Amino acid sequence: MAVRPPSLRSIAAFEAAARHASFTRAAEELNLTPGAISHAIRGLEDRLGQQLFLRTGRAVRLTPAGQTLAARVRLSLGLLTDAFATVPWRAADRLVVSTTHSIAQKILAPILGQVQECCAGARLDLRCSDSLSDFDDGIDVAIRFGPGGWRGLESRLLGREVLFPVASPDYGTSLPTKQAELSDHLMIHHPESGWRLWLDPSEPDPTQSGNAIYVDSALIVIEAAASGIGIGLARGRLAAPDLASGRLVRILERATPAEYAYWAVWNGSSPKLRLISAFVAGVAKTYKSEFPSTGG
Structure with a gap:
């Protein structure tokens, strides 16, 4: 019965x-x-x-x-x-990917074609937002820079991040050669990549000078530094294309680990788990030097 x-x-x-x-x-x-x-x-x-x-x-x-x-x-x-999907036979071959503007522009855009090849012909729909993804609103998988451990969701660690100071190669003022000299320059601050993480507490704190500008976008940190207005503490993976092209140069060679990392995040009950798995593996494989396959 x-x-x-x-x-x-x-x-x-x-x-x-x-x-x-x-x-x-x-x-x-x-x-x-x-x-x-x-x-x-x-x-x-x-x-x-x-x-x-x-x-x-x-x-x-x-x-x-x-x-x-x-x-x-x-x-x-x-x-x-x-x-109950409206058009399941059409939606099943489309993968809606949410990420931030900075990750989309500096990391994903250059490799999207290669990643799509790993997804067996699925159509990638990339949506950029700096707010957290709503997996009840059509998002299949998200790539985020954050602490991990989002409740009720599956996730995979894609890669760690480091922070280091950068400036324009055409920076008009003599570049600092030690931490204390940063106080003579405009320091560009970002809340997720704060200077406190990089500064050596045994040396004078240059942030006390008040010569600073605050932005809420990791992209703006890079663009502001590249424009020559000041010195930014950049995320290494985001700054890599601009360092390679010569738009930015590293100064004060010391780097420090960021508090956050890059993660792929998705709903474990998604009917598109096969596509999600292929996409995440494709990102990790295609951008292996940036996203080492250190699963989580």
Whole structure:
């Protein structure tokens, strides 16, 4: 005799609570009360004879049994999403890739043709945004510069990053030869690649001079330095094309590891896992010197 599946409402409650690691946020998403979420999940636990969440005050986290069930539910929901796609036979051969403007321009654009060859003829749809990807809004895979460990998503470490000072070869003022001399120059700051990471604490801090400009784009750091207005702390992988062409030169040869790294990120229940895997492997293989295959 066939076993009747749980209600879709209880499955939705479990999936949302697992994704958010919060009954309250799951309730807000589904327009229910936290009590209704808790009741639905308690019903699933009674049905399975397994505890699905560990509850500590207001915080919740999946048990091993909960993790297994969450993976299966996400896979099933992915199949349902694919079944209700408007034009699944057309969408299945298109891979929507989200990344930042800086990664797209300096890293991906030069290798897109080679990467597409690794994707067995799939059409690549590259979308640039400096905000986090919404995988419920048509994005299949994202390449980001960040800390990793995004909850509820699969990820692969593509490559680490280093930071070092750069300037225009036509910089009008004598270039500094030691850290303390940076105080005589306009220093270009970026929040994700701050000078504090590179500066040697045993030497005078040049940032105290206040001779600085702040930008929120890693591309602008490079462009501002290349224009000759000051000295930027650049991400090595982004600066590589401009160093090779001579638009930029390195100064004060010391480099330091960045806090963040490059990651490929995707929804593990996506119906396009085959294409995603081919794309990620293609990026790692084609740009091996920049994206070493150090999986994560």
